[in-house]
């Protein structure tokens with residue numbers, strides 16, 4: 001009887017870190033399924049690699065539930081779920097209604113999405129042939145310091161890191177659950193030279209980490225049969241500066 005394939009799910013992989021992760025894992029023979037919200041031209045590059053790309057907008061509960069149903073339809077079993085989807089929004093207003101919406105949006109994408117998807121997709125993680133399977137929450141080193149510009153974002157990533165601990169306790173030993181907490185990995189197009197220089201100087205290594213650092217961190221957690229409930233900090237020594 002033909003063995004059913006196992007998949008790695010990466011959320012928010014239409015660009016940047018998620019996109020690079022999807023290409024990396026697929027190029028090493030892993031079946032990959034991604035969620036995307038905006039259809040970028042490079043998503044066609046992923047589908048040519050055999051990656052399944054499913055549109056998902058996680059801003060509503062229905063969007064999350066619909067996506068979970070899509071995953072059950074596409075995947076007989078899951079090797080791993082990598083929660084990468086994220087919105088880096090800052091507090092740019094003093095309007096309470098706008099601040100309330102910002103807070104809800106941050107908690108939705110960084111805490112409610114992993115909270116609901118991990119529970120909805122657990123049956124697929126448990127069907128994986130080799131145990132343990134994996135859940136990886138991609139957080140942000142800034143949780144350790146707090147932020148005076150991204151308060152709701154940082155609080156929601158802290159909630160995500162708490163979910164790592166709870167799901168690690170709840171799902172062991174069949175599923176490992178870990179956090180990767182990066183600092184500066186990739187600049188955004190709008191980042192000017194002054195910002196780039198200042199941002200790099202915040203860490204001991206005085207550089208932008210780059211996508212390979214995240215690929216290596218994910219590879220490490222996936223190959224481990226023992227590490228769970230941990231937070232892998234990828235921050236260039238920023239905590240010591």
Ligand SMILES: NC(=O)C1=CN([C@@H]2O[C@H](COP(=O)(O)OP(=O)(O)OC[C@H]3O[C@@H](n4cnc5c(N)ncnc54)[C@H](OP(=O)(O)O)[C@@H]3O)[C@@H](O)[C@H]2O)C=CC1
Nearest residue numbers: 012016017037038057058059084085086182183184185186
């Ligand atoms: N880049 C860096 O230096 C750092 C990154 N990180 C973390 O690493 C991860 C990847 O970072 P990066 O690649 O820069 O992230 P980006 O912000 O570039 O991309 C995040 C992706 O998530 C998707 N997304 C956002 N909101 C939603 C939603 N409501 N529903 C569905 N999809 C959504 C976006 O879709 P769309 O394209 O449609 O907007 C986007 O493709 C994130 O969790 C981030 O917080 C942490 C520290 C540093």
Ligand SMILES: Nc1nc2c(c(=O)[nH]1)N=C([C@H](O)[C@@H](O)CO)CN2
Nearest residue numbers: 086087088140183184185186188199
């Ligand atoms: N979803 C995102 N989260 C974060 C981003 C990003 O581009 N998208 N960028 C950062 C910064 O690189 C920060 O770590 C250094 O200024 C943080 N989170």
